[in-house]
Amino acid sequence: MNQDQITIIGGGLSGLIAAYLLAKNGKEVLLIEKKSYPFHRVCGEYISNEVRGFLIKENLFPSSFEPAEINTFRLTAVNGALAEIPLDLGGFGISRYNLDHYLYQKCEKIGVKFLLKTQVATIDYNPKKKAFDLSTNHGEKLVSPIVLAAYGKRSKIDKYLHRPYLKQRSPYIGIKHHIKIAESENIVALHNYEGGYLGINQVEHGHFNLCYLGSRAQLKAAGNIPAMEEQHLFKNPHIKAIYESAEFLWDKPEVINEISFATKSPVENQVIMIGDAAGMITPLCGNGMAIAIHTGKLAAEAILRHKKLKAIQEDYTKAWNYYFSRRLRNGRAVQRLFGAPFVSKLAVNVLKNSPFLAKKLILQTHGTPIK
Numbered sequence: 001m002n003q004d005q006i007t008i009i010g011g012g013l014s015g016l017i018a019a020y021l022l023a024k025n026g027k028e029v030l031l032i033e034k035k036s037y038p039f040h041r042v043c044g045e046y047i048s049n050e051v052r053g054f055l056i057k058e059n060l061f062p063s064s065f066e067p068a069e070i071n072t073f074r075l076t077a078v079n080g081a082l083a084e085i086p087l088d089l090g091g092f093g094i095s096r097y098n099l100d101h102y103l104y105q106k107c108e109k110i111g112v113k114f115l116l117k118t119q120v121a122t123i124d125y126n127p128k129k130k131a132f133d134l135s136t137n138h139g140e141k142l143v144s145p146i147v148l149a150a151y152g153k154r155s156k157i158d159k160y161l162h163r164p165y166l167k168q169r170s171p172y173i174g175i176k177h178h179i180k181i182a183e184s185e186n187i188v189a190l191h192n193y194e195g196g197y198l199g200i201n202q203v204e205h206g207h208f209n210l211c212y213l214g215s216r217a218q219l220k221a222a223g224n225i226p227a228m229e230e231q232h233l234f235k236n237p238h239i240k241a242i243y244e245s246a247e248f249l250w251d252k253p254e255v256i257n258e259i260s261f262a263t264k265s266p267v268e269n270q271v272i273m274i275g276d277a278a279g280m281i282t283p284l285c286g287n288g289m290a291i292a293i294h295t296g297k298l299a300a301e302a303i304l305r306h307k308k309l310k311a312i313q314e315d316y317t318k319a320w321n322y323y324f325s326r327r328l329r330n331g332r333a334v335q336r337l338f339g340a341p342f343v344s345k346l347a348v349n350v351l352k353n354s355p356f357l358a359k360k361l362i363l364q365t366h367g368t369p370i371k
């Protein structure tokens with residue numbers, strides 16, 4: 001095994017982008033991914049246009065799938081009040097099933113090595129070797145001078161690393177369906193209900209993503225997902241109408257729990273954290289994927305700029321704090337406006353009556369196009 005090989009743990013957007021850029025610039029890269037492509041994951045699948053130019057420049061924009069073009073934001077309150085504003089930057093809709101698979105193929109072509117269906121189980125920095133010792137659930141042992149943790153919002157390995165955020169339990173669950181429905185291609189809608197919010201937007205092939213951030217307590221009390229949806233989500237008439245008119249394309253939705261927006265750090269236990277592993281923005285901002293792509297790019301650039309691990313860590317930490325620490329904080333603040341009757345109504349009123357203020361609010365969580 002090449003001792004200079006960079007190891008990336010996790011093949012979501014942050015890991016795939018970092019792997020691609022590093023391999024493109026002559027580095028040997030091994031990416032270890034728990035699953036095998038293609039696969040579905042819980043995500044709203046609305047990608048902010050802040051990464052469009054970068055993806056096009058790198059020939060990574062998935063145009064062959066004809067992603068939906070999204071330029072309007074619709075918000076409804078718990079009681080059904082509705083407002084719409086045009087989005088300055090907008091975004092596009094594409095399933096993670098196809099997008100991640102597409103990027104995986106691009107990475108393979110450029111020389112990234114993959115260990116699929118494999119989980120990294122332990123990771124330890126050895127200062128004498130100036131390298132990381134890693135082991136996988138299949139018993140492989142690896143040594144790598146640089147490791148990027150791109151394993152998403154929560155992974156078993158966080159326990160091994162004793163990451164502080166694990167002390168707080170999260171009350172949120174995430175549920176995703178793909179549906180067919182007669183809705184406008186250009187709208188990303190966010191429908192509030194008491195206890196959560198549901199997003200809907202078109203992806204490729206005329207299908208729609210319906211994804212919501214819900215409450216673990218409500219699911220537990222209702223006993224199952226359909227009962228919870230009927231008891232809580234359907235109180236918003238728009239959500240009820242969507243469920244009544246849509247054709248659901250899967251037998252069962254994708255489900256995840258323990259979605260934490262707790263503060264994390266871009267470097268922990270000497271490991272460089274990218275994407276959600278460094279901190280997750282609340283999904284209602286529709287920015288997690290763009291941030292994951294951007295962090296993957298920043299980490300790759302730091303590695304390409306410096307030789308020493310410490311210099312790489314400092315460069316990346318500085319960039320991460322500059323671009324994201326305020327955005328993630330603002331995302332947590334905006335999240336408090338949603339999922340409650342009064343404040344969600346207020347948010348709709350702001351959107352309706354003060355579009356200027358609403359745009360300012362949106363800007364607080366959105367970035368500018370990355371280069």
Ligand SMILES: Cc1cc2nc3c(=O)[nH]c(=O)nc-3n(C[C@H](O)[C@H](O)[C@H](O)COP(=O)(O)OP(=O)(O)OC[C@H]3O[C@@H](n4cnc5c(N)ncnc54)[C@H](O)[C@@H]3O)c2cc1C
Binds near residue numbers: 011014153175276290
């Ligand atoms: C309900 C919900 C809705 C969302 N909607 C949107 C949206 O509309 N727009 C948007 O931009 N963002 C959205 N997001 C956020 C977005 O999905 C994430 O920010 C983004 O996927 C993060 O990418 P990542 O690369 O950090 O991690 P991920 O894409 O989660 O990838 C991590 C990968 O690591 C692998 N892995 C984990 N542990 C290990 C291990 N030990 N060894 C090997 N592999 C491992 C996993 O299998 C996974 O493939 C949403 C999130 C949620 C929860």
